[in-house]
Amino acid sequence: MNGVCLHALCIEKPLVSLSAYEHHLACVTLDSTPLFKCQNLKLTVYSLSGHTLDTCHTLALPLSVGAFLKHLHYSSEGMLVSQDTHGLIRALVAHNYWTLLHDNDHRIQHKGTKQFYLMAVNDYQLLGTFLPPDEEPAVMPKPVLT
Numbered sequence: 001m002n003g004v005c006l007h008a009l010c011i012e013k014p015l016v017s018l019s020a021y022e023h024h025l026a027c028v029t030l031d032s033t034p035l036f037k038c039q040n041l042k043l044t045v046y047s048l049s050g051h052t053l054d055t056c057h058t059l060a061l062p063l064s065v066g067a068f069l070k071h072l073h074y075s076s077e078g079m080l081v082s083q084d085t086h087g088l089i090r091a092l093v094a095h096n097y098w099t100l101l102h103d104n105d106h107r108i109q110h111k112g113t114k115q116f117y118l119m120a121v122n123d124y125q126l127l128g129t130f131l132p133p134d135e136e137p138a139v140m141p142k143p144v145l146t
Contacts, residue, residue: 009046009053016041021074023048028061028072037066045080045095057095064088075121089126102126 013029016039020026024045031042041061047054063069067084074080080092081101089102101121121127 013042016069017072019073019080021078021080024056024074024078025053026072026074026080028069031060039063039068041069043080043092059096062090062098073121077121079121081121091121 009025009027011027011029013031015027015029017028018025024047027044027046029042029044031040034040041063042058043061044058045056047056061069061082063084064086067086067088069082070085071083072080075091081089082092082098083089087103088100090098091101093099
């Protein structure tokens with residue numbers, strides 16, 4: 001067996017997504033049974049300091065009505081960003097407030113039927129690619145970012 005286990009994390013609810021940045025771990029779980037086709041997601045951010053795993057904060061993760069979580073990651077500066085299946089991209093500000101960065105519905109009017117797929121956030125710039133709504137970006141070769 002390779003490696004050494006430093007921490008073990010037990011989660012009591014169904015896990016949806018994980019993302020890490022430096023010593024922070026963002027964990028998204030289902031908070032309750034979906035109601036009216038809307039997921040009720042909870043975000044918990046843990047801090048790894050030394051040999052302890054502490055909870056920094058816990059809050060709801062907003063989604064559009066009828067949408068699912070499509071993408072969750074930290075930007076290169078450590079800002080937590082989420083994207084749902086309806087194309088809304090939100091960023092977590094000050095550890096307690098989600099702000100809207102991009103609404104794909106407005107972009108569709110200008111680009112036809114293509115959908116923006118978020119790949120990264122750098123210096124508050126959204127990097128991604130435009131694809132037809134039924135396609136996902138390929139892992140290899142890497143898509144061209146626009």
